[in-house]
Amino acid sequence: MEVLLFGITRDIVGSDKISIASEESPETVAHLKEWLEQRYGGLSALRSLAVAVDNEYADDSTALTSSMEVALIPPVSGG
């Protein structure tokens, strides 16, 4: 699974995406957040961290599969 990164999450991770091996692939958005926060401590310090699945905001319970487009959405600041 690949996770797209934007804004400060890209700076924290040091890359514009994270690849997760299929045997470690998280089953839900909540699992993905846990997996990420264990590895990248800086993510826990953000005001909020949303996950988008196929270009829409997803709930913690949303199930993930490798064919989905998954992205981290740190606090937005457009306008």
Next chain:
Amino acid sequence: MVEIVEQININKAYRHLQANGAGGINVFVGTVRDHANGKTVVGLEFEAYVPMALKEMKRIAELACEKWPLERVVIQHVTGMKEPGEAVVVTGASSAHRDASFEACRFLIDELKKSVPIWKKEYYEDNSIWVNAHP
């Protein structure tokens, strides 16, 4: 009309809003301010998750059209590096009577700021920060 662009085009936005049935057109233009938190801002850099940002902008535009009787709606947002004074976002609405376009125009920019996946980095004279990222 929703779009992510390198340069705001206010004339294009205005032309889109013109309609024979419209008695009022409102346009909001957001620009780069040269100060924030007591510091001098030398520039803002905008980044968008483009496909999702367009989808979210479209959702907000449709929501506005459900809430008010509008003729046309516009949301334009830039990406890239912008200097103080430059336009970075336009929201606009036209309607038969002015109240609807005033209210809708404000709704569009307020909702954009809440949910559209666009991020700005503020550059000061000595450093830079992602706006709003930390509590």
